[in-house]
Every structure is written in structure tokens, then in C-alpha cells.
Amino acid sequence: MNELAARRRLDPDARRTEILDAALRIYAERPYADVSTTDLAREAGVARALLNHYFGTKRALYLEALRELLTIPEQAAADLPGRGREERAAAAVEWFLDSVEDRRTLWLSVGLGLSGDAEIDAVVEDADETAVDRVLTALELDPGDEPLRARVRAFFGMVRAASREWLVRGSLDRPAVRKLLTTTLVTILED
Amino acid sequence: MNELAARRRLDPDARRTEILDAALRIYAERPYADVSTTDLAREAGVARALLNHYFGTKRALYLEALRELLTIPEQAAADLPGRGREERAAAAVEWFLDSVEDRRTLWLSVGLGLSGDAEIDAVVEDADETAVDRVLTALELDPGDEPLRARVRAFFGMVRAASREWLVRGSLDRPAVRKLLTTTLVTILED
DNA sequence: GCCGCTTGTTGGCAGCGTGTCAACAGTCGC
């Protein structure tokens, strides 16, 4: 880290954020395994050792970035338009598609689904749990109904795969995805 | 590799298979990142360099193992019982659940979904493509209908997530998964 | 039965990546 920038001393929180942002930028383009701590440090404009100082471990930094990425903006989702359950479901799907379209690169970079790695999966599952709450609340259903929650989590599996069909393969356009997800969501909510 | 076993010279195919089997055994229990070539070599009872000789790269060996694992037994799926589309769909789901229950450990070890790694994803997608063919053929639908294929691939996303709910979380029992998947499959086939 | 050749198999080397630690140097209070 003696390239051009002089050594500057920052507030820990600011530095932490800088590093985390750099990591998000990198992981948006390359998978975890392809990124070295040297890459991360260079992107953040900082010595490699500083990553360890702030996050302990390369993996921990990644998990932090992942958590950040998966945290859905709090607002929205609360007041959806539409009266009937079906209309509200459609609105929820629409809202979701908007937010995915925004974060397209990042969303896809995560890889869509469970990784088989316990810690990573825990982060993803955490985010899913929150999303389930949002969905059920928005649709005025009981967030305490465990089998129902399970069905919604299963539905998220389809949501991820469908996003991929839409954004990566281009095999479905947005209206098609919208219809597929809405119909499915309504279906699984019944029983 | 000078522990107990003497140096034995095998037919290349036999040795290759031995190594691949060892890899499958290991990856059934531990994620890719946690396994070193030393571990793989020890499990296979072979020098580390031999892995490179046969597979070139640790990653290539993994991909080979993954491909092996995801290859669905050819038979079955062909002649499903049931007359109507709905009955046949139910039978297909049932058959799938059987095969997952069999390979439980291995199936779950893969991690369920896309990894974000291009090569790994390619293997998974290949397997999915074959599975789509099987399903559509079994249900007497047109395997050439691309949007339909896309919907089925999206459905597989739910299949994976639902398997997880069933086998890992225990939040759904087999009949519930069966019903969820069957209903959903029938729904997405329409439109 | 011995010899030599083919080639399956191995140990060791070179390079790279991660985590740690003692030392360096901004910045703030005096």
C-alpha cells in the first residue's frame, strides 16, 4: 500500500465501511473463490492486514458483505396496493421484481440458492426468514403458521430460479415471470 | 503415501474410478472449500500428485464428482403410472422424492442451487436440462417449448428448496412436500 | 529366469494465499 495515496488515518467506522463497500463492488463481479485478499485490499486502497484487523478473516468479510447485500430495504412491502389477497400477491411480486432489477448485478452475484456451506447458508436463511415475515404480513396471513412459512421458503427457491431465467437466460420476460410467480404464490398460500 | 499399503500398479480406469469414488465419499460430508488435495489423496490411498495426473486440477476432480452425482439414473421416469396429466405429475413427483430420499446425503451435500461459479453452475444446469427433458416427456408435453422449459427450470428451484424444508428443517413432511410440488407443477404447466 | 522398456506412481520443489505480529506514524490533548 505505498502506491500513490499517502497513509491516511480514518475513523474506524468510516474505514470499515470503505472496506465493506470495496468488497461489495468486487463480489458483484467475481465469485468468492476467485478473489484474493490482495484484490480486496487493493480495491479498498488499504494494506492487506487491515482487512484482518477489521473483519478477522477473509471469510468473515465475505459474510458481512453478503449480509449487507441481502438485507432488504425496510420500507416498502408494508403498504402494498390492492384489496384481495390475489391482488396484493401480485403487487408483492411486482415490488420484488423492481428491487431485483435494481440490484441486478449484486443479486445475481450471490449465486441463487444454498451453497452447502453452513455459515453462508445461515446468512441466506436469515434474510429469507425476514422476507417471509414481510410477505405474510403484507398478505395479512399468520406469520406464526410454520408449514405456511415453509411453503413460502420453498416458493423463494422458485423466485430465485425464475429471476435467473429472466435476467440471465432471457428465457422469460418480465410479464411472464410476474405471472408465473404470482400464480404460484397464490396457489401455495391456499391449502 | 508410504503408510502401510505397498505401491501397487493399477489399470488407469480402475485407479481413476477409485479416486473419483473417494472424492464422492468426502464431498458427501464436507464442502468443497474445506477439503484439501491431501485429504482427497489420503482417502483414495494414493499420492497427492496422482490426483493431478488423472484430473489435472483439484477443481476438475470436483466437477467430475459433481457431474457423476447429478447424473440421474437413466431408467425410471420413462414409464410413470397414471392416466391424466395430473396423475402423471403426481407420479413424477413421487418418483423424484424416492430418488432424493435414497441419495439424501449426497443430494444435500451439493448445496441446492447455483453457486455463482460459472463452471459449477454449468454442470448443474446440464443436469437440469436433462431433468426437464425427462419431466416433459413423461408428461407428454412438448420438450421444444422454451418458455415451458423455463418454467420447469424455475419449478426445480422450488423442488430444491422444498427438499431442504423436508430433509433438513423438517418443517414439512413428505406428504406435504408431495402435495406442494404436485400442485405447483400442475399449475405452472397450464398457461 | 533375467533384462529392459513402458508407464503408473511418487517425493520434493516453486509459487501463491492467508493470518499474525511487532513496528511505524497520523492525530489529538496538553
Added chain:
DNA sequence: GCGACTGTTGACACGCTGCCAACAAGCGGC
């Protein structure tokens, strides 16, 4: 200006992967 606190760094130790030259098991020729 001066010292001290602490953010920041370079260098080191260790582990892991891919490569290569050397070793030796098994087979055919004599």
C-alpha cells in the same frame, strides 16, 4: 512542540496447489 493513543503497515510463518524429474511395478523378449 511533544507525548501518547491507536489506526495502519510490512514482513514472516505456515499451508495448499500444480509441476516435474525420478522411481519402480509389471510385461514381453531372449
